Amino acid sequence: MTPKNNWRRAHFVLAAALCLAFTGCQVGPQYIRPDAALAPEFKEALPDNFKSVDGWKQAQPSDAQLKGDWWTLFVDSQLNALEAQIDPANQTLKQAEANLRAAGAAVSFSRASEAPTIGVAPGVGAVRDSNNQPYLNISGANNGEGDFVLPFDLNYEIDLWGRVRRTVAQSREEAQASAGDPETSRLSLHAELAVDYFDLRSADAQRKLLDDSVKAYQGALQLTEDRYNGRASPLSDVSQARTQLQAVQVQATDVDIQRAMYEHAIAVLIGKPPAVFNLPPAPNTIATPAIPAIPGMLPSQLVERRPDIASAERSMAAANEQIGIAKAAYYPTLSLSVVAGFAGTSALNWFSWPSSFFAVGPTLSQTLFDHGRRHATSDIALAQYDGTVAAYRQTTLTAFQQVEDNLNALHNLEIESRQQNDATASAQQSLDLFNTRFEDGVDNYLQVITWQTALLQNQRDEIEITGRRFDASVLLVKALGGGWNASQLPQ
Numbered sequence: 001m002t003p004k005n006n007w008r009r010a011h012f013v014l015a016a017a018l019c020l021a022f023t024g025c026q027v028g029p030q031y032i033r034p035d036a037a038l039a040p041e042f043k044e045a046l047p048d049n050f051k052s053v054d055g056w057k058q059a060q061p062s063d064a065q066l067k068g069d070w071w072t073l074f075v076d077s078q079l080n081a082l083e084a085q086i087d088p089a090n091q092t093l094k095q096a097e098a099n100l101r102a103a104g105a106a107v108s109f110s111r112a113s114e115a116p117t118i119g120v121a122p123g124v125g126a127v128r129d130s131n132n133q134p135y136l137n138i139s140g141a142n143n144g145e146g147d148f149v150l151p152f153d154l155n156y157e158i159d160l161w162g163r164v165r166r167t168v169a170q171s172r173e174e175a176q177a178s179a180g181d182p183e184t185s186r187l188s189l190h191a192e193l194a195v196d197y198f199d200l201r202s203a204d205a206q207r208k209l210l211d212d213s214v215k216a217y218q219g220a221l222q223l224t225e226d227r228y229n230g231r232a233s234p235l236s237d238v239s240q241a242r243t244q245l246q247a248v249q250v251q252a253t254d255v256d257i258q259r260a261m262y263e264h265a266i267a268v269l270i271g272k273p274p275a276v277f278n279l280p281p282a283p284n285t286i287a288t289p290a291i292p293a294i295p296g297m298l299p300s301q302l303v304e305r306r307p308d309i310a311s312a313e314r315s316m317a318a319a320n321e322q323i324g325i326a327k328a329a330y331y332p333t334l335s336l337s338v339v340a341g342f343a344g345t346s347a348l349n350w351f352s353w354p355s356s357f358f359a360v361g362p363t364l365s366q367t368l369f370d371h372g373r374r375h376a377t378s379d380i381a382l383a384q385y386d387g388t389v390a391a392y393r394q395t396t397l398t399a400f401q402q403v404e405d406n407l408n409a410l411h412n413l414e415i416e417s418r419q420q421n422d423a424t425a426s427a428q429q430s431l432d433l434f435n436t437r438f439e440d441g442v443d444n445y446l447q448v449i450t451w452q453t454a455l456l457q458n459q460r461d462e463i464e465i466t467g468r469r470f471d472a473s474v475l476l477v478k479a480l481g482g483g484w485n486a487s488q489l490p491q
Helices: 003-022 070-074 077-083 091-114 163-229 235-269 299-305 307-328 373-439 445-479
Strands: 117-120 123-128 144-158 333-344 356-365
Touching: 070 077, 070 163, 070 445, 077 163, 091 163, 163 235, 163 307, 163 445, 235 445, 307 373, 373 445
Parallel strands: none
Antiparallel strands: 117 144, 123 144, 144 333, 333 356
16 A cells, blocks of 8 residues: 555544544434324314314424414403413413523533533742751752743543433423423413403302392292281291291302402412402303304324423433433543643743643543443433333323313203203293292292292303303313414304
């Protein structure tokens, strides 16, 4: 082989060595997102006003897309005003956002390992030797010395096996996973406020109904007392009417307890002490509400939208990088160290060229025996990855369950609402009939009280079903990942 060929070969080997040294390979598995159980469509029947879609497409994460103010679907100005106060004031959300900032800083911390670390340690010192040291003949010579030192240290780990790169990637994936936490909290908090708000309005409706019933029962009590005084009714009618009135008054007080709890919960959600927050009563109508139409989607789209699913998926990716970090510990570590600076005997010659010094050299280290520590670390990383896979799949299954539960609730509550309307109408008809029979002296007052109680219970059931329909609508939006407002709905 000619000298020229030898030079070319040496040049190629040197270039390959430099390429390996400064880029390195990467040990450990490459991340591939595990599959999760998906169905082609949801099982439960859709409500009549639910907008469905056709077709199938592969899920692609889109949880980072701007979410709409979905609560505007309910066209309630008071609800809109309360929801607007959550983001700037809720402390749970502020905590999640602070954790997200910390995760972003952790990425910068890990990325710092990709560059050399440079330090400086200037020093000035002097040493004087004793004239009376044994075996030392000073003979009047200078028996001291001084140092003026300005050293610069450079240390750099050459990422041969991808440990540094995987550490940066792990921090990045963890930051992305953390980014889903504020979105999950935000979605949950807005949904919780909406549910509390509608429950409070249902309590207002219950209280109005009971107040109206108290007035009616007070009139009935007065009527029975007048009839008793006129010897047209027995004392038992008066006692029964009074008992019925008192029972309804007790129910009204109990509703007040529930309403206060909802109002306190709303106050805390918007960052206010309950003592300074008051929401004036505004009962929902007991008529069938205009539940907003919520756009439908496929199960694959649900995986795209839910921030908790996206967070679980990013946690899997981070755990996969940890496996590579653990595998890299089996291989040698190559570090480059450089020390350079100036060292002089006085301030006059400190920064002169003869006072300069430098030292450079690589260090290759390899652990020969650690009594199974690296093997255990690798096993931990593998087990943690398997755990994140299971958590991701469980989160996905739970999301599907929540959608199916609320689809079922909305569908059957529509039917139940119609059935309850019929039952209430029948109770009203029966009450009217027995009122007439009582006034005609055909039946005693017990029949009137019985059907008054039945009508009141059916009217309260109507209000409860209405509230449950609102709650189910909110929870379905939450289960689907939020993201709509009134202007985005299909017409």
